[in-house]
Amino acid sequence: MRKIVNLICSKSKLARELRYNISFIRATGYVPSFKNPKTYNEKINYRKNNPKNELFSVCSDKIKSKEYVAQKLSSDYIIENYYVGDSITVEKIKEILADKGDLLLKANHNSGPVYLITTEATDDEITRKVYDVNNQLKVDYGKQLNEPWYSDIKRGVLVEKRLSPQEGETDVRDYKFHVFKQNDGSFKIIVQIDFERSGNHSRSFFDDELNWLPFYTLYADTGVCIKTSIKMPKNYDLMLTAAKKLAEPFSYVRVDLYNVDGAIYFGELTFAQGSGRSGLTNKAYDLWLGRLWQGDPSH
Structure with a gap:
């Protein structure tokens, strides 16, 4: 049955859109408005359908993005x-x-x-x-x-x-900075941290001062413990500065960085978190993140 559906979708744009809309509703719990986007996930989908920033391709390339970051920041950030x-x-x-x-x-x-x-x-x-x-x-x-x-x-x-994990951890801690450029040129940052990816994987969200935010993504396995407090890593201020500098050309981007005992490394830049189907605790948080995204999603 899946093969038949895939075959139909490969030949019909309407079928692909219908399948995507159904999967979006299942993931987020609401019917989307992609032409007049208000939520975070709706704006990601608007970007997918109307991309206008030439840097999206350069910065999504895992090879070229390293060259880009070395020029914007320093080669010290490059793995x-x-x-x-x-x-x-x-x-x-x-x-x-x-x-x-x-x-x-x-x-x-x-x-x-x-x-x-x-x-x-x-x-x-x-x-x-x-x-x-x-x-x-x-x-x-x-x-x-x-x-x-x-x-x-x-x-x-x-x-x-x-990269080698810090003592007591099985994986290098993954800091994902969701950076929203504001109309006045400042930035709002939400920090997503993934813990123990190869084992008991959990994910938590914090503000830029690492105060826990009470929402989560719906992907998480039932029973996974959500961490509500963490110790601020060494050179955290440098991570924030790096994330803002890399985010400057975009209305929104997710900047992934690693911190190994104070040494900061670039991971990747992502322009469509979860491909626009990141189900959150409820639509209210999706709308809240959408309001943080003030600029044109196309950029």
Whole structure:
């Protein structure tokens, strides 16, 4: 049945729109108005249908975005590249593992999956992950999710250094700064923090002073503990400054940064969180975030 639906949607724009609207309602709990957007998710969908900022494509490219950030901030923020190419082989991964140690393997033109490969990985594991990333290069991710800026990216493979988690944690803590540029040129920032992605994954939201905000995304597994307080990391003020500087050309962007004992690293820039289907606690919070987004969503 799913194959039949996919076939119909591949040939009919109306069918694709209908399927998307149904999935949007299921995810968010309300009927959207994409032509007159007011909520956060509606504005993301308006952006997807009316993108007008040439930097969307550059900054969504996991390879080119590093060059962009190095120019805007400093090369100190960039995670070391071990390999950049049109494809990758098992032999090349083994060579990098032997020379450099643990690594991350990813395609540059989509949002994953991203693979951690350690020096203890088996041949079968390496082969499976290499095969999948090479296969990702065959997919027009922009067309698949109606995020056109991804379609303009020259597809390739990126292998980069693995950042080591701080003591007591299994993953590097992921700070996602949702930066909304205000009409007066200032910024409003909501901080999303993902904890323990490889294990008991949870997600919490905070203001820019790391005071907990009482809403959550509906993706979360039932029973996952939501953290309501965290210790401010070293050099947090530098993270805020970096996020604002990277966000300056956009009405809204999500700036992902890592902080490893005070050393700050760039993760990625995202222009359509959850592809515009990030269900929140209720519509009131979706509207609240939508009001923070004051500029033209096309930019």
